[in-house]
Amino acid sequence: MSTPRARIVPLFIPHAGCPHDCVFCDQRRISGQTAPVTAADVERTLSALTGKGYELAYYGGSFTALPVEEQESLLDAAQPFLRDGTLRALRVSTRPDAIDLSALVRLRAAGVETVELGAQSMDDAVLRAGGRGHGAADTERAARLVRDGGFHLILQMMTGLPGATPESDLDTARRLIALRPDGVRIYPTVILRDTPLEALWKSGRYREHTVEDAVSLCARLLPLFEAAGVPVIRLGLNPTEGLSRGGVVGGAYHPAFGELVLSRVWLERARRLLHGAQPGERLTLGVCKNRISQLTGQGRSNLRALETEFQLASLRVVGVDLPDMELRVMQDT
Numbered sequence: 001m002s003t004p005r006a007r008i009v010p011l012f013i014p015h016a017g018c019p020h021d022c023v024f025c026d027q028r029r030i031s032g033q034t035a036p037v038t039a040a041d042v043e044r045t046l047s048a049l050t051g052k053g054y055e056l057a058y059y060g061g062s063f064t065a066l067p068v069e070e071q072e073s074l075l076d077a078a079q080p081f082l083r084d085g086t087l088r089a090l091r092v093s094t095r096p097d098a099i100d101l102s103a104l105v106r107l108r109a110a111g112v113e114t115v116e117l118g119a120q121s122m123d124d125a126v127l128r129a130g131g132r133g134h135g136a137a138d139t140e141r142a143a144r145l146v147r148d149g150g151f152h153l154i155l156q157m158m159t160g161l162p163g164a165t166p167e168s169d170l171d172t173a174r175r176l177i178a179l180r181p182d183g184v185r186i187y188p189t190v191i192l193r194d195t196p197l198e199a200l201w202k203s204g205r206y207r208e209h210t211v212e213d214a215v216s217l218c219a220r221l222l223p224l225f226e227a228a229g230v231p232v233i234r235l236g237l238n239p240t241e242g243l244s245r246g247g248v249v250g251g252a253y254h255p256a257f258g259e260l261v262l263s264r265v266w267l268e269r270a271r272r273l274l275h276g277a278q279p280g281e282r283l284t285l286g287v288c289k290n291r292i293s294q295l296t297g298q299g300r301s302n303l304r305a306l307e308t309e310f311q312l313a314s315l316r317v318v319g320v321d322l323p324d325m326e327l328r329v330m331q332d333t
């Protein structure tokens with residue numbers, strides 16, 4: 001089952017007041033500066049929509065960790081818009097340890113269809129080092145409750161957190177797959193200004209997860225999820241998600257991160273396909289048209305790397321009538 005695609009209307013719940021201490025979070029800097037989203041804001045946002053069938057998403061915080069009255073007020077504000085068809089459903093993101101049966105009953109009754117859990121890692125040592133305040137067992141328990149409650153389950157993971165290794169991140173991916181989510185979001189760790197992570201990094205106690213580290217790791221994660229039939233619905237932080245306010249000082253931030261990863265995945269595929277190519281050959285790779293730029297790489301980087309590695313006289317790409325993810329060596333004419 002894949003999560004139905006709907007036009008999502010995101011409303012970001014401010015982090016202010018969160019009692020947790022995640023090292024990568026910039027909540028200290030923004031707390032007190034961001035007004036809470038109110039029922040009136042919800043009403044104003046939804047009234048301005050034209051058309052039907054939207055999905056309202058409460059993102060950016062731990063929805064079910066808000067005081068119950070606040071949750072109810074935000075959920076209630078959406079009800080008239082569910083009744084008149086402007087909204088087809090709601091979704092929320094939250095922490096695994098903020099999920100219990102009563103929270104799910106409340107969400108279900110209010111028309112929430114999708115619950116996103118910030119798992120981040122399934123390695124307890126990494127969760128501890130990241131100050132997450134929950135363990136992998138919380139994620140397993142919450143995921144089961146969400147799925148058993150009939151919700152779509154989306155899991156979020158981070159790569160390159162303090163204490164993580166490529167192997168522990170790959171293991172996290174395998175353990176998330178075992179929870180049978182309807183989709184995952186992968187967020188490589190970004191160092192934001194004025195966060196505990198920035199201090200750890202500056203004092204030499206954290207090695208930065210570079211864009212290159214994250215691209216090469218995510219190019220291994222993607223095929224794992226793909227083989228398991230789990231859609232990766234986001235790769236890298238959305239450039240609009242508060243980054244301009246937070247100020248990126250390091251880490252794996254790139255506005256086109258997803259494209260970089262897909263391009264690397266194609267490079268690896270082409271590398272396997274060209275295994276055994278003879279030096280001096282002139283070769284042409286065929287791929288469906290909308291994958292040409294990913295296979296070619298930025299500034300022909302993939303083709304140049306392959307030409308050098310296999311000592312080819314030339315390598316080019318043509319768009320052909322092939323299934324989406326297929327790649328073939330074409331007969332040169």
Ligand code: SF4
Pocket residue numbers: 015018019020021022025026027061062095
């Ligand atoms: S990332 Fe951590 S500290 Fe920041 S709002 Fe979420 S739970 Fe709280």
